[in-house]
Every structure is written in C-alpha cells, then in structure tokens.
Amino acid sequence: MKFCPSCAHPVALKIPDGDHLPRYVCTACATIHYQNPRVVVGCVPEHEGKILLCRRAIEPRRGFWTLPAGFMENGETMQGGAARESMEEALARVEIGSLVAIVHVLHAHQVHVVFRAKLLNLDFGPGPESLEVALFDEQDIPWNEMAFRSVDFALKRFLEDRRAHRSELHFHDID
Amino acid sequence: MKFCPSCAHPVALKIPDGDHLPRYVCTACATIHYQNPRVVVGCVPEHEGKILLCRRAIEPRRGFWTLPAGFMENGETMQGGAARESMEEALARVEIGSLVAIVHVLHAHQVHVVFRAKLLNLDFGPGPESLEVALFDEQDIPWNEMAFRSVDFALKRFLEDRRAHRSELHFHDID
Numbered sequence: 272m273k274f275c276p277s278c279a280h281p282v283a284l285k286i287p288d289g290d291h292l293p294r295y296v297c298t299a300c301a302t303i304h305y306q307n308p309r310v311v312v313g314c315v316p317e318h319e320g321k322i323l324l325c326r327r328a329i330e331p332r333r334g335f336w337t338l339p340a341g342f343m344e345n346g347e348t349m350q351g352g353a354a355r356e357s358m359e360e361a362l363a364r365v366e367i368g369s370l371v372a373i374v375h376v377l378h379a380h381q382v383h384v385v386f387r388a389k390l391l392n393l394d395f396g397p398g399p400e401s402l403e404v405a406l407f408d409e410q411d412i413p414w415n416e417m418a419f420r421s422v423d424f425a426l427k428r429f430l431e432d433r434r435a436h437r438s439e440l441h442f443h444d445i446d
Numbered sequence: 447m448k449f450c451p452s453c454a455h456p457v458a459l460k461i462p463d464g465d466h467l468p469r470y471v472c473t474a475c476a477t478i479h480y481q482n483p484r485v486v487v488g489c490v491p492e493h494e495g496k497i498l499l500c501r502r503a504i505e506p507r508r509g510f511w512t513l514p515a516g517f518m519e520n521g522e523t524m525q526g527g528a529a530r531e532s533m534e535e536a537l538a539r540v541e542i543g544s545l546v547a548i549v550h551v552l553h554a555h556q557v558h559v560v561f562r563a564k565l566l567n568l569d570f571g572p573g574p575e576s577l578e579v580a581l582f583d584e585q586d587i588p589w590n591e592m593a594f595r596s597v598d599f600a601l602k603r604f605l606e607d608r609r610a611h612r613s614e615l616h617f618h619d620i621d
Contacts, residue, residue, distance in 0.1 A: 274450065279448070
C-alpha cells in the first residue's frame with residue numbers, strides 16, 4: 272500500500288497511538304488501514320473411499336495437485352466458500368462435513384481451513400483454474416506432486432483419522 | 447475504497463474477466479483489490495469454574511460485557527491472537543485450549559473464532575479498551591448486557607458443553 276484508498280494521499284507506516292504494530296496511516300486524512308490474514312477455505316471431497324484432487328492450471332504451483340480451495344469471500348460462510356470452490360475448480364457438488372485442519376501460513380498472512388466433504392455425484396471435471404480433476408485411491412495419491420504444504424498436511428491427517436475411525440481437528444503452523 | 451492503494455488513481459467496481467463477483471479494479475493500473483472477511487479471535491478464560499469477562503471501554507457497544515477478542519494480526523496464529531487479546535484487554539495470561547465456536551457474522555464480513563482457555567493466574571485487570579474486568583460464576587453472567595451475539599453464542603455453548611463434560615466445536619451464522 273502506497274496511497275490512501277479513501278483520499279489518494281500517500282500513506283506512511285507508523286504505530287498509531289495506543290497501538291503496538293506499524294500500520295499504513297494516511298498522511299492527509301489520518302485513516303488507519305489495517306491489514307489482516309486472509310482465509311482460504313477448501314475441502315477433501317470423498318467418494319467411495321477415493322479422494323478428489325485438482326491439477327492446477329494457474330500459478331502458483333501450476334501443474335501440481337491440490338484440494339479444491341480458495342479465498343473466502345465476504346458474505347459467505349466457510350462451508351459455503353469450500354463448496355463454492357469445489358464447484359469452481361472441479362465442477363463438483365459436495366456436502367461439507369467437519370473441520371479436518373486449520374493451517375496458519377504465517378509468512379503468507381493466510382489461514383487455510385479444510386473440511387471433510389462428500390462428493391455428491393460423479394459429474395465433475397476441470398474448471399477454468401484446473402488442468403485436470405481426478406479421483407484417487409489412497410495408495411495412488413501423488414504425494415510428490417502436491418501443490419502446497421497445507422494441503423499435504425490436511426490430506427494426511429484426513430487419511431490417518433479415517434483409518435482410525437475418528438474425525439478430529441488438527442492445527443498446524445507453517446512459517 | 448475510492449482510490450488505488452498502488453497508484454492513487456480512481457478505482458471502479460466491476461467484475462474482472464473470469465471472475466463472478468464485483469471487485470475494486472484500478473482504472474489506471476488495472477490492479478484488482480480483493481476484499482475478504484476478517485478473522486476476530488477470542489477465548490473463554492476460565493478459573494475454578496468462573497468466567498472472565500471484560501466491560502468495553504470503546505465503541506461499538508461501550509459499557510457492555512464481552513469475552514477478550516479482537517482482530518487477528520498478520521504473522522500470528524489464531525491461538526496466539528486470542529492470547530494476545532486476553533493480555534491487551536484484560537491483562538490476563540491464558541493457556542488456549544480447543545475451539546468452542548466459529549461464528550460467521552455475514553453482514554460485517556467477519557469470522558469470530560472462540561477458544562476455550564485457562565486463566566493462568568489472578569493478576570488481571572482492565573486494559574485500555576476495557577472499563578472493568580471480572581470473574582463471573584455461571585449464574586451471575588450478565589446475559590442482558592452482553593456486547594455481541596457471537597459472544598453470547600460462544601459462551602452459551604461453552605457452558606452447555608462444560609455441563610455435559612464435552613468439548614465440541616459449534617458453528618453459527620449471523621446475518
């Protein structure tokens with residue numbers, strides 16, 4: 272941020288009175304522009320034991336596999352966002368279940384939130400951001416071609432929990 | 447947002463190619479400025495069965511009671527943010543436990559995330575944003591003077607779960 276989104280004058284990084292962190296503050300209108308982590312919502316769509324994965328058509332990590340996930344939008348729930356991303360990236364209708372993972376991606380200022388999900392039918396396919404969408408048996412998951420560490424974490428915990436017949440929520444921090 | 451934070455030219459609300467929602471797009475440099483929900487993190491600090499609450503010294507809802515909570519910062523975890531807010535608002539050291547509630551406050555573009563917590567000692571008191579901080583027995587909680595519906599929801603679920611000797615995660619949407 273270089274300029275004030277309210278009045279177009281330059282901003283300066285400084286610690287406002289009573290605050291403890293540097294913020295972008297407008298040098299003209301004094302508005303403080305806070306910056307906060309963004310939430311990425313996704314899910315592990317499951318069908319008869321198989322897991323749906325998407326091969327990314329866009330950067331970052333084009334060509335690598337991921338779970339359907341993306342930035343949460345204003346006005347939606349986390350579950351709504353995860354279902355929307357499944358539709359956008361994999362043209363897949365899902366029923367969102369319990370939380371499996373919350374991963375703090377500290378350097379990226381993101382929180383990745385991943386739910387368990389049921390794939391509701393087999394009418395899926397690549398959306399504009401995917402090269403390919405496929406169902407994988409656990410032993411065929413392309414672990415060496417995973418796009419993101421948060422996805423790797425969530426998928427491993429999902430599979431461990433499934434084997435143990437439990438549904439836990441797992442936290443993880445990536446820096 | 448009226449002006450581009452990158453180049454200070456006016457922005458316009460429009461749906462970018464390949465997108466499905468209106469975004470602020472710079473009329474000069476074409477940068478898309480996404481706006482996403484902010485995460486508010488808080489906790490239910492407990493000590494020998496009593497609950498720590500803060501009476502707000504600031505708007506909105508000055509004079510009403512709340513759990514220690516505030517906006518999650520870049521570079522911290524949700525648990526770290528909840529502990530930080532306890533220190534800032536109640537000068538209270540807490541040990542953060544499991545999640546009790548995630549409340550989507552849809553109209554405010556916020557997600558309120560509330561953890562169980564243990565108050566580590568009795569050295570607490572009002573921080574600059576609190577008029578008063580106190581420990582309440584369950585029967586003395588000032589339900590008619592609660593600041594926010596999300597706090598009311600989280601606290602009620604916390605108490606129900608405690609009575610039932612369970613620790614569940616509860617979702618709720620407010621619109």
